[in-house]
Amino acid sequence: MQNRIKELEEIARQIRIDILTMIYKAGDGHPGASLSVTDLLTALYFEVMNIDPANPQKPDRDRFILSKGHACPALYAALARRGFFSRDELPRLRSLDSMLQGHPDMNKTPGIDSTSGSLGNGISIGLGMVLAARLTGYDYYTYVITGDGELQEGVVWEAATAAAKYKAGRLIVLVDNNGLQSSGPVEEVSGLYPILPKWEAFGWHCQEIDGHRFEQILPALQKARDCTDRPSLILAHTVKGQGVPFMIGDNSWHKRVPTTEEYQQAMHILGGPCS
Amino acid sequence: MTALGNTRLAFIETLIELAEQDPKTVLVCADSVLVVKGRQFAQKYPDRFIDVGIAEQNAVNCAAGMAACGLIPYVATYAGFLTMRACEQIRTFVAYPGLNVKLIGANGGISAGEREGVTHQFFEDLGILRAIPGITIVVPADDTQVRLAARAIHKIHGPAYVRIGSGRDPRVDGREIPFELGKIRILAEHGKDLTLFTNGFVVNRALKAAERLAQEGIRAVVADVHTLKPLDKEGIITLLKQTGAAVTIEDHNIIGGLGSAIAECSVEDCPVPIQRIGLPDCFPRSGLPDPLLDYYHIGINDIVEAARAVVRKKKI
Known part of the structure; x- marks a missing residue:
């Protein structure tokens, strides 16, 4: 277990390097949120999910939806590292002829199960996938990563009630609770808090973890999978810009391209190539 | 005197017929089962009837998720709540990925508004959907055309919208001419x-x-x-x-x-x-x-x- 955690930490480090390199070279993208979801994505794609990069459409695969689609540099980096497509694609992010759209596109990028980027919609799409599994005779899980800010969208709570009604036990939602949204701290922008009691009241199986520690992420995902009679939510406390200290606490990194100096500084911190 | 047909019933009877032939057929409602006369469907196919409550955005997104997994969901509710409340879900999560979701909108037009007033009279649905790429849009003239339209959109892969009425819908006088999708x-x-x-x-x-x-x-x-x-x-x-x-x-x-x-x-x-x-x-x-x-x-x-x-x- 301890060795595996070390391996996952190493993969997450490489993904963070890929994220910043991709955004730096493409000259566009959202680094802050990409860095906060990296460890959750690493756990899902490199340890937990039943997927096959050689057969991205296999019908019994686990599904994943990045509801906070703007964090897609992290997803693209994870998919490339996992072998869904070449890492050479990464710097072509957002360019006209690239398979890597500004936000995830299920028809253009292998391994993307749902188009996303308009906030708040991932949980309800995931519920549809879970309901479909029942009708088509599969027992796959559907994982959704949502931001904390996007929980302000009304459709989130529509999905919360419907998933409880349908006892959607194979729906597992991870909240990337980094505390910041586009215009500032979540607690200043909205009256969203407290988050967990709301989901508990809706009848969901709820857990609270440190979203950067695999020692906590992996057991929480296991518990969520074991609970098959109701949907699960994992409130994962994360840090926007995690891994790059000068980005932490500075929300301008929500959407910002590092200068050459900043990029080299970040690579130095992460132990990446300073190309 | 013009005879009246029931386009809502025509839709649901055709959907039951389609469900008999195609196990992928699903009915998704937003507390609209009575509106679209869906009880018969729900009784016959309880597993394939999903009601998410008064929540159109969630209905369309759930349908998108189901379609992404190979099913053919029909989201059926009032035309305006579907095309306006859930407009962005239709646009971004159904039409953009080209998913095989069918949309059925009741009370299409001012005349089908059941005397409810503006909130239940829908006269923008077609303009809204026409501005979104990739959606087949059918406006049947009566219950017979609803049956033909529903069968036709089931055969094509991709998003489609069929407008239905109040349930007291004038029949086209004395004419029944073959319906071909996409042809006047x-x-x-x-x-x-x-x-x-x-x-x-x-x-x-x-x-x-x-x-x-x-x-x-x-x-x-x-x-x-x-x-x-x-x-x-x-x-x-x-x-x-x-x-x-x-x-x-x-x-x-x-x-x-x-x-x-x-x-x-x-x-x-x-x-x-x-x-x-x-x-x-x-x-x-x-x-x-x-x-x-x-x-x-x-x-x-x-x-x-x-x-x-x-x-x-x-x-x-």
């Missing part, structure tokens, strides 16, 4: 002086206007444009060329629906005098269907006058 159908041909393009529950008005016009020597073709998208441009342009003038008659805002579609088609390929008849870009009142349509100038007299005007312009 000629309902009457008195001559080639002008074309009356129409669809939906006002088709009878166009037919009656054409008869009255014939009596005064203005001979019209009546064409049913049941498929608003993809538009049968070839068929429409042929008629515009043959007749040189047109009136459009629809139960929708005159902006965005049939009138706009025909005008766009004409202005690019065959400019001719056109008048559009429909709700004149205002919020309508409550009322019974026929008086309501007359009040908002979607009456037989209005069609006749518009026809005279475009024929006159043609001669100048």
Whole structure:
């Protein structure tokens, strides 16, 4: 277990390097949120999910939806590292002829199960996938990563009630609770808090973890999978810009391209190539 | 006296028939099971009936998730709550990925509003959906066409919208002509002086206007444009060329629906005098269907006058 955690930490480090390199070279993208979801994505794609990069459409695969689609540099980096497509694609992010759209596109990028980027919609799409599994005779899980800010969208709570009604036990939602949204701290922008009691009241199986520690992420995902009679939510406390200290606490990194100096500084911190 | 059909029942009976043949067929409601007469479906196929409650955005997103996993969900509820409340979900999560979700909108048009007033009269649905790429849009004229339309959209892969009514929907008088998705159908041909393009529950008005016009020597073709998208441009342009003038008659805002579609088609390929008849870009009142349509100038007299005007312009 301890060795595996070390391996996952190493993969997450490489993904963070890929994220910043991709955004730096493409000259566009959202680094802050990409860095906060990296460890959750690493756990899902490199340890937990039943997927096959050689057969991205296999019908019994686990599904994943990045509801906070703007964090897609992290997803693209994870998919490339996992072998869904070449890492050479990464710097072509957002360019006209690239398979890597500004936000995830299920028809253009292998391994993307749902188009996303308009906030708040991932949980309800995931519920549809879970309901479909029942009708088509599969027992796959559907994982959704949502931001904390996007929980302000009304459709989130529509999905919360419907998933409880349908006892959607194979729906597992991870909240990337980094505390910041586009215009500032979540607690200043909205009256969203407290988050967990709301989901508990809706009848969901709820857990609270440190979203950067695999020692906590992996057991929480296991518990969520074991609970098959109701949907699960994992409130994962994360840090926007995690891994790059000068980005932490500075929300301008929500959407910002590092200068050459900043990029080299970040690579130095992460132990990446300073190309 | 025009006979009434029930387009809501026609839809659900056809859906049950489709579900018998195709196990992928699912009905998704937003507390709309009574609206779309869905009880029969729910009783026969309880597993394939999903009701997410009064939550249209969630209904459309759930359908998108199901379609992404190979099912063919039909989201059926009031036309306006579907196309306006869940507009972005339709656009971004159904149309953009091209998922095989079917959308069924009840109370289409002001005449199908069940005297409920503006909140339940939907006259923007077609314009909204027409502006989104990739959605097949069908506006059936009566219950028979709803059956044919539902079978037709089931056969194609991809998003489609079918407008249905209040359940007390006028039948097209004395005509049953084969329905082909994407092709206009000629309902009457008195001559080639002008074309009356129409669809939906006002088709009878166009037919009656054409008869009255014939009596005064203005001979019209009546064409049913049941498929608003993809538009049968070839068929429409042929008629515009043959007749040189047109009136459009629809139960929708005159902006965005049939009138706009025909005008766009004409202005690019065959400019001719056109008048559009429909709700004149205002919020309508409550009322019974026929008086309501007359009040908002979607009456037989209005069609006749518009026809005279475009024929006159043609001669100048």
